[in-house]
Amino acid sequence: MQKDNRDNKVRRVVIAGGGTAGWMVAAGLSKTLGKLLDIRLVESDEIGTVGVGEATIPTLMNFHHLLDINEQEFMAATQATFKLGISFENWRDVKQDYIHSFGLTGTDHWTAGFQHFWMKGRERGLAGDYGDYCLELKAAQANKFAHLPRNGMNYAYHLDASAYARYLRKFSERFGVKRIEGKIVEVSQHAGSGDIRSIRLDSGAEIEGDLFIDCTGFRALLIGQAMGVEYEDWSHWLFCDSAVAVQTPSTGPAIPLTRSIARDSGWQWRIPLQSRVGNGIVFSSRYMDDERAVGTLLANIDGEPLTKPRVIKFTPGQRRKVWNGNCVAIGLASGFLEPIESTSIHLIQRGIVRLMQMFPSDGICQSDIDEYNKQANAEIEHIRDFIILHYHVTNRQDSAFWRDCCSMAIPASLQHRIDLFRETGRVFRVPNELFAENSWIQVMLGQGVMPRRHHQSADLMGDAELSHFLGNISSAIDKTVVQLPLHQEYVDKYCRAPA
Incomplete structure (x- = not known):
């Protein structure tokens, strides 16, 4: 033996x-x-x-800091560009878009999150869009980027x-x-x-x-x-089980956003690198066959494909x-x-x-194994719930895929989060969870979940004080964005890959 x-x-x-x-x-x-x-x-x-x-998220920088990786060298070697968030197009409904950006929105009070003061401002006609109070989102909309002092801009990479x-x-x-x-x-x-x-x-x-x-x-x-x-x-919660990927040449300046474009039986990605664009469509084989998926993707790309469409199956x-x-x-x-x-x-x-x-x-030792598995399981389940949210909470009724996503039973853990936000406007982060409160708020608001009431602490501000509070945040962001260089110009100077 x-x-x-x-x-x-x-x-x-x-x-x-x-x-x-x-x-x-x-x-x-x-x-x-x-x-x-x-x-x-x-x-x-x-x-x-x-x-x-x-496409990555800001946590990758923690890994690179651990390895002492030089950012400019890494970005040049991987044709990388900067990423400030994800543009979700047609997700809430056809032709209704929003951005899930990195970073924080507004300024929280110890009693309540910024969203409560924003909701009070909207009720009184004093507030703009929720995204007007997030630097990363406004910079992404303006197609701008720069490193700011004290890590003032949260970002990730396309690579x-x-x-x-x-x-x-x-x-x-x-x-x-x-x-x-x-x-x-x-x-x-x-x-x-x-x-x-x-x-x-x-x-x-x-x-x-x-x-x-x-x-x-x-x-x-x-x-x-x-x-x-x-x-x-x-797959009873996440219907998509297939993807098609293809690369195309860059046909314009790279934007600091991943584009996620909802289609009738899934969604399409566009990821801009320095010299090319990564494209793909994620879809459910129950609602769309491979041939139609390839056709849908190729009909919605810019430029001639550099690679043959590749079908990927997954569970x-x-x-x-x-x-x-x-x-x-x-x-x-x-x-x-x-x-x-x-x-x-x-x-x-x-x-x-x-x-x-x-x-x-x-x-x-078994105790290490058990703890490792416990942590890994909790982490991926939190992410799973966040992804299910995008599909389940939508106004789309234009295809069987979206109708079934709307009507499916969802995990109780996710239902609680949705109910809590819809009833009270509150979001509480689970310990060691990847997505913070602002991510949940941006996506739920973007998908059309509007809270029925705000925290009473927001009522303690009069109109003048609330207007001043909100206006100071948005004007400071606008002043910063105006001074930022265009994203493509910054990439060209900072980390251009060798020709």
């Missing part, structure tokens, strides 16, 4: 699969723990990656995901990560524990390890196929355990939520940071 290695010190880490997830894991572990570990990454040049996660993986590969190899070329053809497990002992490649090479990171994408070769960890399907949901035995799944192997809020790379990053915080240097 093979000896169970569960009590051994973890020194040999094997990352199965490359792409964005694999090389982010390699970069994070090698930079922080590389002197203590033998890290090997196995990938095959013959196996393609999904490679369409090209070439394949180039990002290449960039992180070079970074990781400088810190000792060894890349091994080959396809995984067999996974060997310890007879007693079921833990993974080694992986065998098509070359015949056998790679042993103490800890295995499954970054094999939707195939989940280790945690799913070998270890048999089940997958929890969320929204999560692995019931993302850490099982001596195997941790990160990236698509752990679960998948469609990219409507650009959370894919964030979830990779969170899995890495959580692993570094709980790294089993002195041996794997």
Whole structure:
């Protein structure tokens, strides 16, 4: 019988699969723990990656700070542009749009959020749109961007995901990560524990390890196929199960927004990089076949395609355990939520940071596994609810897809948030939740959920005081936006990629 290695010190880490997830894991572990570990990454040049996660959220900067990555160098290497939020077009209803921007809106009072004072202002005819009080949103509307003192502008990136993986590969190899070329053809497990002992490649090479990171994408070769960890399907809440991706040349200045354009059976993305645009359509195969999806996408792009349309199939949901035995799944192997809020790379990053915080240097213990899984499960469920919100709360009734989204039963946790905001205007953030109060407020207002009442503290302001309070915020934002350079001009000067 093979000896169970569960009590051994973890020194040999094997990352199965490359792409964005694999090389982010390699970069994070090698930079922080590389002197203590033998890290090997196995990938095959013959196996393609999904490679369409090209929009990010501001949390990626935390990961880059951890790695001491130079922003200008990274952006030039990945054809990156800046992102201030997401433009949701046709979501509330056809030809009704809103922006979910980064950052804060207005100024909160200790008794109540800014939205209550804004609602009072609207009631009295003293307030503009909710977005008029958010710097990032107003800058995005004006197509402007700049770094401001004291991190005064919250932003993320649009990037070439394949180039990002290449960039992180070079970074990781400088810190000792060894890349091994080959396809995984067999996974060997310890007879007693079921833990993974080694992986065998098509070359015949056998790679042993103490800890295995499954970054094999939707195939989940280790945690799913070998270890048999089940997958929890969320398609009864998230109908979209397919995507088509294509690239086009840039036909105009890059804007600092990801565009999310709702179609009759899903939605289309447009992500502007420095020299090209990433395009795609996410749709439900129950309401639209692949051929019509490709046709819809190609009819709504600018410029001739640079690549052939590529159809991607997926099941929204999560692995019931993302850490099982001596195997941790990160990236698509752990679960998948469609990219409507650009959370894919964030979830990779969170899995890495959580692993570094709980790294089993002195041996794997069940309490670490349980805590890791508990945190990972809670995090993705909060994001799941936020994504379901976009579909469920809408006035669209123009297709079966949207009518069914409106009428479906939703998680009780989400229903509570909607009811709370609709009745009281209040939003409370769950501890360690990704999306803060302002994100929920922007999306619920944008989708048409208007609270029935505001907090009584807003009534303590007279009209003159409230008008002054709101006007000072909006005028300060307008003065800042006027002075900002155009986004494309700033990118050209700051981080232009080599021709």
